[in-house]
Amino acid sequence: MSSPALQTAPSFRITWMLPTYGIGLFYGCPQIQRLSHYFLSRAIAECKRILYLDGANGFDPLLLARLARRRKRPPSEFNRQIRMARAFTCFQLTELLVRAPRLLQSFPADAAILTAMPELYFDEDVREPDAISSFNQGLRALQELAGRLPVAVFSDPFSFTTPRRKFFERITACATQVCKFAVREDNTLAVNDERSAPRTPLLEES
Secondary structure: OOOOEOOOOOOEEEOOOOOOOOEEEEEOOOOHHHHHHHHHHHHHHOOOOEEEEEOOOOOOHHHHHHHHHHOOOOHHHHHHOEEEEEOOOHHHHHHHHHHHHHHHHHOOOOEEEEEOOOHHHHOOOOOHHHHHHHHHHHHHHHHHHHOOOOEEEEEOHHHOOOHHHHHHHHHHHHOOEEEEEEEOOOOEEEEEEEEOEOOEOOEEEO
């Protein structure tokens, strides 16, 4: 499926803004991990340093380079403002979240992006008690990280059929901002701002 075009309402447009504090949760469509690059591009263009914790194995340097050129910026400049760490299992993602404060000592980021939480914890090869324990530890670490800098979580939990989707409800309860994306039949994006954090609009008047 091609990348979705933007759905523009008569008086609003998508601004691709990361939260300014707390946890911003963006979810709703299978392309959500790819859409994180548009938020990343805007933040870097605003001279912000971003810690990108990639649990979806979806970080795309070619897409980011294309977005940099659209903004008439050299891709190398974008790359200098990102520290990316990748996790392939729920245990690795939890460890990344726990280690994030140490990463910030050498890379003082202005915001963080986290992908595939809680999807990595849905792995059926991981026993239920172990998944619950790892998720609880990861969620605590996420909340602690969000106390230091804003964190944007990009999630696609509804592509899975699992009783562990309750993990997503717990992340939602912690979020200061919740926004749902959907792809329409004509391949355009629709956006529903379900919970807005003050001073952090996802939609702004055009």
